[in-house]
Amino acid sequence: MSGRLLTLSRRLFGWLPRTIQTRPGEWLRAATGVGVAVACTFWLSDLLYGNNTAMILLGPAGASAVLLFVVSSGALAQPWPVLGSYLLAGVIGIAALHLPLPPLPLSWLLVGAVASVVLGMSLLRCLHPPACALVLVVVLAGDLLRPLGGWLLLPVMLNACCLLFCATLYNNLTGVRYPKQMPRADLHHTRDILPGQRVGFTEEDLDRALDQFGSFVDITRHDLEQIIRDTESSALRRKMGDIRAEQIMSRDIRTVGPDTTVMQAIRIFRHHHVKTLPVVDSEGVVQGITSLGDLLAQLDLPMGRMLPTRINLWRDQPLHKVMTTPVVTVDGQTHVVDMIPLMSNQGLHCLPVLDNGQLVGLVTQTDVIAALHRDLVSHLA
Structure with a gap:
C-alpha cells in the first residue's frame, strides 16, 4: 500500500512547476516584447483589413508572440516554422470555407482542418502550434471571413511577417540573437571540422x-x-582545478605603438621569436594586435616594374593601418578551459590579459599547452 502511495505522490509532484532557468529581468524583457509585437500586429491589421478581421486573427498572433519572445531559441519559434505554418493554416482554412465539401458536422470539419495542419507542418518541417489555433479560428469565424475569399491569406501572412519583424528587431536590440541559426566558422577554408x-x-x-x-x-x-x-x-x-590566466601568462611582453612601422615590427618578430605583438598607446591601453599573418596579408603585390617601390611603401606602413582590431582579451581570472576554444576554434595565437583596462600579460598557445601538460602529469601521478 505504501508503495502505491509513493508512486501516486511522485506522479502528482510531476504536475508541479519546474524550476525556471531564466532571470526576472528576462521575464520583463520578453513580456515587453510580446506586448509591443501584439499591439503593432493588431494596429497594422486593423488599419489595412478592418477591426473584425484584426480581432479574429489576434488570438493566434498572441500565442506566436509568446514563442518568438519568451522561447526565441526554440525550433518552434524560428522564421520558417512561423511563415510556413501560417501559410499552411491559411490555405487549409480557405479551402474549408470555400471548397464544395459534403455536409459535415462542424466538429468533424474542425477535426479535419486541425489534423491537416499538423500533418502538413510535420511534412514541411514548420511545426508551430499557434497555426492550429489559426485554422480553428478561421473555420469558426467562417461567416465573417468568407467574404474575403482567397484574399484572407493576405491578413494571415501580414500577421506572421509583422511578428517576425518585431521579434528580429526587438530581440537583437535587447541582446538576444534571433534567428538562432548560426554559420560555422571556416578560418582555413578547408573541409576540416573545428x-x-x-x-x-x-x-x-x-x-x-x-x-x-x-x-x-x-x-x-x-x-x-x-x-x-x-x-x-x-x-x-x-x-x-584552478588554472587561471594570471598563473600561466607571460608578464615581460614585447609591445609596439600604433606608429611603429612594418619593418620595425619585423625586426622585433625576428629578435624575440614571437608571432604576435600587442599594439598599445602611450597609456598602455591595447589598441590592436598585429601578427605575421597580418603583415603578409598586406603584401598582396602584383608582379611588375613597380614592385620594389610597392615593397618599400609596405615596409614604411604604420601598424595602425594593418593591425587587427578589436582585440579578443581576457582577465587574470579567466580559466584555461575558457581560453582553449578561443585559440582552437577562432584561430587566435595569443590572448592579451587586461587588469582595469591595462595590459598586464599575454597568454600564448605555448603557455596553454604547458599548463595542460602540467595538469595531465599531476593527474597521472
Whole structure:
C-alpha cells in the first residue's frame, strides 16, 4: 500500500512547476516584447483589413508572440516554422470555407482542418502550434471571413511577417540573437571540422541520438550542441582545478605603438621569436594586435616594374593601418578551459590579459599547452 502511495505522490509532484532557468529581468524583457509585437500586429491589421478581421486573427498572433519572445531559441519559434505554418493554416482554412465539401458536422470539419495542419507542418518541417489555433479560428469565424475569399491569406501572412519583424528587431536590440541559426566558422577554408569538435561527440553522434530519441525536441540543433559542449566544459573546468590566466601568462611582453612601422615590427618578430605583438598607446591601453599573418596579408603585390617601390611603401606602413582590431582579451581570472576554444576554434595565437583596462600579460598557445601538460602529469601521478 505504501508503495502505491509513493508512486501516486511522485506522479502528482510531476504536475508541479519546474524550476525556471531564466532571470526576472528576462521575464520583463520578453513580456515587453510580446506586448509591443501584439499591439503593432493588431494596429497594422486593423488599419489595412478592418477591426473584425484584426480581432479574429489576434488570438493566434498572441500565442506566436509568446514563442518568438519568451522561447526565441526554440525550433518552434524560428522564421520558417512561423511563415510556413501560417501559410499552411491559411490555405487549409480557405479551402474549408470555400471548397464544395459534403455536409459535415462542424466538429468533424474542425477535426479535419486541425489534423491537416499538423500533418502538413510535420511534412514541411514548420511545426508551430499557434497555426492550429489559426485554422480553428478561421473555420469558426467562417461567416465573417468568407467574404474575403482567397484574399484572407493576405491578413494571415501580414500577421506572421509583422511578428517576425518585431521579434528580429526587438530581440537583437535587447541582446538576444534571433534567428538562432548560426554559420560555422571556416578560418582555413578547408573541409576540416573545428579543432574543438574533433574530440568528444561529433555531429553524426548528435544526429544518431536525435534519431533514437524519436520525439520532437523544441530546441534548435545548434543550441542543443552548444548546451552539451558547455556541459562538457563545465565538467572539465571542475576536473582541471584552478588554472587561471594570471598563473600561466607571460608578464615581460614585447609591445609596439600604433606608429611603429612594418619593418620595425619585423625586426622585433625576428629578435624575440614571437608571432604576435600587442599594439598599445602611450597609456598602455591595447589598441590592436598585429601578427605575421597580418603583415603578409598586406603584401598582396602584383608582379611588375613597380614592385620594389610597392615593397618599400609596405615596409614604411604604420601598424595602425594593418593591425587587427578589436582585440579578443581576457582577465587574470579567466580559466584555461575558457581560453582553449578561443585559440582552437577562432584561430587566435595569443590572448592579451587586461587588469582595469591595462595590459598586464599575454597568454600564448605555448603557455596553454604547458599548463595542460602540467595538469595531465599531476593527474597521472
